[in-house]
Amino acid sequence: MQRTLSIIKPDGVARGLIGQVVKRLEESGLTIIAMKMIHMTKAQAEGFYAVHRQRPFFGSLTDFMSSGPAVVMVLEGENAIARYRDLMGATNYKDAAEGTIRRDFATDIEKNVVHGSDAPETAAFEMGYFFNAFEITPR
């Protein structure tokens, strides 16, 4: 069993896509074991995306991520990190495979609707960034 952090980014929440994203997650067989809505401050978004602080898009990305409410979730399942990244599709929606969340809903390389952890170490950091032990409810 593996856990991963999912975010429905502010564009996805603003556009009314929470239900459609959650439906795909549940239908995939991944289990949502934690979920809440948050509105990150700029500083919280900078802390979350600290690995990208040298990238040219860091300022814009953290402005976007702190621009409105987002839904954060912990997903659990076998091979959950890779399975969820397959559901999301490539970072750039133009490169994303048919039937993926980003291909179907994203409008922009930055405003790409969802986030997913990319490795067990980043998943552990990201889950701890948003959830304490009492907020995670494995079945």
Ligand code: ATP
């Ligand atoms: P995420 O970490 O959000 O799941 P990812 O792992 O597919 O996405 P990263 O390379 O980690 O992609 O980039 C983090 C986020 O930064 C992207 O999801 C996107 O919102 C934004 N981003 C990435 N590359 C660019 C770019 N070239 N221009 C603008 N924004 C970008």
Ligand code: MG
């Ligand atoms: Mg990433």
